[in-house]
Amino acid sequence: MQSISPVIFMVVIIALVLWRRMRAAAKPVKGNGYRMLLPLLFLGFGILGLLNPQLHLTVKEVTLSLLFGLILSVPMIMTTNYEFREDGQIYPKKSKAFIFALVGLIVIRLALRSYLSGLDPAELGMLFYLIAVAYVVPWRVVSFVKYRKLLAQRGSVLSQ
Numbered sequence: 001m002q003s004i005s006p007v008i009f010m011v012v013i014i015a016l017v018l019w020r021r022m023r024a025a026a027k028p029v030k031g032n033g034y035r036m037l038l039p040l041l042f043l044g045f046g047i048l049g050l051l052n053p054q055l056h057l058t059v060k061e062v063t064l065s066l067l068f069g070l071i072l073s074v075p076m077i078m079t080t081n082y083e084f085r086e087d088g089q090i091y092p093k094k095s096k097a098f099i100f101a102l103v104g105l106i107v108i109r110l111a112l113r114s115y116l117s118g119l120d121p122a123e124l125g126m127l128f129y130l131i132a133v134a135y136v137v138p139w140r141v142v143s144f145v146k147y148r149k150l151l152a153q154r155g156s157v158l159s160q
Contacts, residue, residue: 014106018099021092028089029082033147036140043133049126057123065127069134072108075101076139082150090150105135 029036049055050062079098082090109128116124 014103017102021098022094025092025094028085028087028091029147033144033151036144036147040137040140043136046129046133049129052122052126054120055123055126056120057126061123061127062130065130066134069131070138072105072131073135073138075104076135077142080139080143080146082147084150084154088154090147090154 050057076098079095079101081093081095083093085091109131113124113128116127119127
């Protein structure tokens with residue numbers, strides 16, 4: 001029963017992310033795009049967990065987690081794009097590849113969780129947190145840059 005609950009939890013998370021993503025694709029991105037960077041602020045607080053004296057993570061484990069997260073950010077970055085629509089607003093592009101990238105990411109995390117099950121739960125949690133930070137930060141920053149480029153293009157088109 002205990003192995004089923006993380007799967008159910010992940011299915012619920014996937015469903016919520018996909019629901020949110022589909023809703024967001026129907027609405028234009030508002031403002032200058034700085035709200036895309038807000039999750040980075042919230043993620044920053046979790047880094048303080050590295051100061052926990054109960055954690056015995058090696059530099060190698062932390063480095064590998066961060067590198068693995070960076071690798072996982074690549075499909076997320078490639079499948080997140082924005083577009084102008086006929087009303088002159090900028091919208092997130094709908095992408096089936098994003099859904100596959102997200103599901104693949106969750107499957108990889110579940111496989112890693114069972115592979116690394118011998119670790120202390122606090123250490124395992126911190127390693128997964130580091131992986132998440134390492135794929136969310138580049139993905140959000142690149143998404144922000146992509147949006148700002150389109151915003152600048154829209155500004156130059158409107159000024160002509």
